[in-house]
Amino acid sequence: MKSLYGKFVLSSILVLAAGILLSYLVVNTVYHRDMKVENDEKHVKIAESMVSFIESSDGIDLERYLRTQAEAGYILYVSDREGGGSFYGGPFKENSLPGGTVASVLDGHTYHGMRDLPAETFWSGYFANDVANTVGVPFTFGGNRYALFLRPDIGLLFNELHWLSAIMFVSIAAIGFMAVLYTAKKLIRPLTELTEATHQVAQERFTALPDIRRNDEIGQLSDSFRRMVRKLEENDRARKAFISDVSHDLQSPLLNIKGYAELLGKAELPDGQRKEYSAIIRDEALRLSDLARQLLLLTSLDQITDLPEFEPMNLSVQLREVIRKYRWAFESKGISISMELDDASCPGDRELLEKVWENLLSNAVKYTPDGGEVAVRLEAAPESVILIVEDNGPGIAPDDRERVFDRFFRADEARSREGGTGLGLSIVKEVVTLHGGTVRAEEGPNGGARFTLTLPCS
Numbered sequence: 001m002k003s004l005y006g007k008f009v010l011s012s013i014l015v016l017a018a019g020i021l022l023s024y025l026v027v028n029t030v031y032h033r034d035m036k037v038e039n040d041e042k043h044v045k046i047a048e049s050m051v052s053f054i055e056s057s058d059g060i061d062l063e064r065y066l067r068t069q070a071e072a073g074y075i076l077y078v079s080d081r082e083g084g085g086s087f088y089g090g091p092f093k094e095n096s097l098p099g100g101t102v103a104s105v106l107d108g109h110t111y112h113g114m115r116d117l118p119a120e121t122f123w124s125g126y127f128a129n130d131v132a133n134t135v136g137v138p139f140t141f142g143g144n145r146y147a148l149f150l151r152p153d154i155g156l157l158f159n160e161l162h163w164l165s166a167i168m169f170v171s172i173a174a175i176g177f178m179a180v181l182y183t184a185k186k187l188i189r190p191l192t193e194l195t196e197a198t199h200q201v202a203q204e205r206f207t208a209l210p211d212i213r214r215n216d217e218i219g220q221l222s223d224s225f226r227r228m229v230r231k232l233e234e235n236d237r238a239r240k241a242f243i244s245d246v247s248h249d250l251q252s253p254l255l256n257i258k259g260y261a262e263l264l265g266k267a268e269l270p271d272g273q274r275k276e277y278s279a280i281i282r283d284e285a286l287r288l289s290d291l292a293r294q295l296l297l298l299t300s301l302d303q304i305t306d307l308p309e310f311e312p313m314n315l316s317v318q319l320r321e322v323i324r325k326y327r328w329a330f331e332s333k334g335i336s337i338s339m340e341l342d343d344a345s346c347p348g349d350r351e352l353l354e355k356v357w358e359n360l361l362s363n364a365v366k367y368t369p370d371g372g373e374v375a376v377r378l379e380a381a382p383e384s385v386i387l388i389v390e391d392n393g394p395g396i397a398p399d400d401r402e403r404v405f406d407r408f409f410r411a412d413e414a415r416s417r418e419g420g421t422g423l424g425l426s427i428v429k430e431v432v433t434l435h436g437g438t439v440r441a442e443e444g445p446n447g448g449a450r451f452t453l454t455l456p457c458s
């Protein structure tokens with residue numbers, strides 16, 4: 001049986017059967033340990049009261065009395081010698097007594113068959129209608145010694161009870177079986193639906209999700225599954241957008257290179273134009289190389305699953321070095337740069353953080369107009385450092401302030417500008433997130449851009 005449904009039904013039935021078997025064994029043990037002795041004593045007392053009545057009643061019709069007792073629910077055997085005697089009620093299934101029993105009772109001993117019968121099970125002990133499964137007492141009647149053997153007529157006494165118990169037992173089994181089938185169906189159906197949904201998701205169909213609303217573990221599984229599918233869908237969309245952006249961004253510089261290389265091939269080209277075209281080809285090649293470098297970095301950032309071991313590093317020293325590297329770029333555009341750097345040390349990845357400062361500063365150079373101003377501040381807080389880079393350039397439109405951190409996003413004005421890939425700020429965001437920090441874009445002085453970056457230092 002391979003299906004979960006079949007296994008569930010089978011195991012429930014097995015558990016049910018095992019439960020019945022175990023409870024039967026428990027009842028059996030209780031019967032053998034306690035009830036057998038009590039039952040025997042109780043019936044010895046009944047037999048003794050019968051014989052005392054017989055012995056004390058003069059002229060009693062013994063036959064009639066014994067028949068009346070049999071009708072009241074007992075099976076009786078009366079004998080005055082081994083191998084003979086009369087039966088009342090019943091009948092007994094087995095009429096033989098262990099040898100010498102009648103003689104022993106006639107001798108004055110009480111026979112405890114109900115207690116001593118070596119019955120192995122409860123059924124063959126309590127319900128066996130055998131003469132051996134009786135109690136026996138002696139009595140004297142009309143000057144003769146007799147032995148009276150007695151046991152309750154279970155068939156007569158418990159007939160209705162038998163039927164009621166049987167009906168109850170069958171109903172419990174039938175209702176239990178149906179309940180097991182119903183519960184199994186109810187439990188397994190959502191799992192089947194979820195399995196079907198995983199097949200759909202495997203074929204990149206993210207919409208056919210089962211509508212399972214439950215408060216139990218299956219409900220939790222379904223919620224997790226939904227969340228996972230949403231995430232997969234998002235990743236799938238991002239992956240497709242990424243591939244299309246990459247192809248587009250690779251294509252335009254390549255086309256430019258191809259076009260200008262063809263123009264360069266023309267022999268009659270004036271010297272000035274030749275220089276101009278080769279400069280364009282060089283710039284486009286640089287852009288391609290930037291793009292490849294940044295894509296490589298982003299891919300390696302994507303592949304980081306465990307947090308890397310960070311070493312403590314002096315951020316102000318590193319920042320100062322990067323600013324020094326960019327000073328010529330600021331000067332060539334006549335941009336004044338001011339800096340206020342607190343001495344701050346934080347654990348971090350030296351190479352990755354350098355990329356963060358470089359991207360923020362190169363953007364400040366790129367987007368601040370000639371003669372503009374850029375300010376860099378590093379503030380040391382008790383458990384973190386805050387870096388602010390602001391300029392008085394065109395700034396970022398409020399709607400774009402979140403999106404500038406998306407891969408390949410470039411605001412419209414930036415698109416018209418050559419020399420960007422739209423990947424710099426997404427690298428900044430990923431590196432900062434990897435360090436457990438945050439970064440946001442706001443409005444800077446005179447409508448320029450301000451980037452505020454917080455890094456935890458504990």
Ligand code: ADP
Nearest residue numbers: 363367404410411414420421422423424425449
């Ligand atoms: P890019 O290579 O285009 O600079 P980035 O990811 O570094 O890519 O930046 C994404 C976009 O954010 C830019 O295209 C630009 O529109 C905007 N941006 C970034 N820095 C600034 C800034 N200092 N001033 C104005 N806009 C900026």
